[in-house]
Amino acid sequence: MTKLTVVANIIANKDSIDFVKAELIKLIEVTRAEAGCISYDLHQDNENPAHFVFYENWQSREHLQAHLANSHIANYVAATEGQVELFTINEMTHIA
Template identity: 35%
Template sequence: MSEIAVVAISVAKPGYEERLREALEGIVGPTRKEQGALQYDLHRDMQEPRRFVFFERWTSQEALAAHAKSAHITAYKQAVADWVEHAEIRVVSKIL
């Protein structure tokens, strides 16, 4: 399968912005070391600071699936469950 991209959005509940930011920053390093990770960049929405956005690129769907099952992502999801108001993950393929 060809390279895929992901846009992952997490919106913090009011008052949890900095906790969520720290937790998200904590998964960047381990994820960038994963096999198949080509890009894993964290951004914060300038208009809505509770919204965090990852732009990701993976070598394959299999690499992304392994990432989703990794220990650091599993621990992250458990840690932030009460801090996140909304989360959305979009897997996309490049057209041009």
């Protein structure tokens, strides 16, 4: 099985760090229970507390797409609108 690794970078506005962090934490339990989720781990940069990284592993791209279409992701996006400076997703193929 070839798993899909995702690295999602979220940079919160400086005045919204705690709020964005709380909203990101809300995603963890529900996402880990989703079909196809192998791992879903949130990290915060030690030098820049506004920078968060999700390191995720999915059984397939289809599982990731289903995750991104879930209501809890839409709720997160709505809740943090205007409070996130940057959001990027990198999809990677696990090699070894």
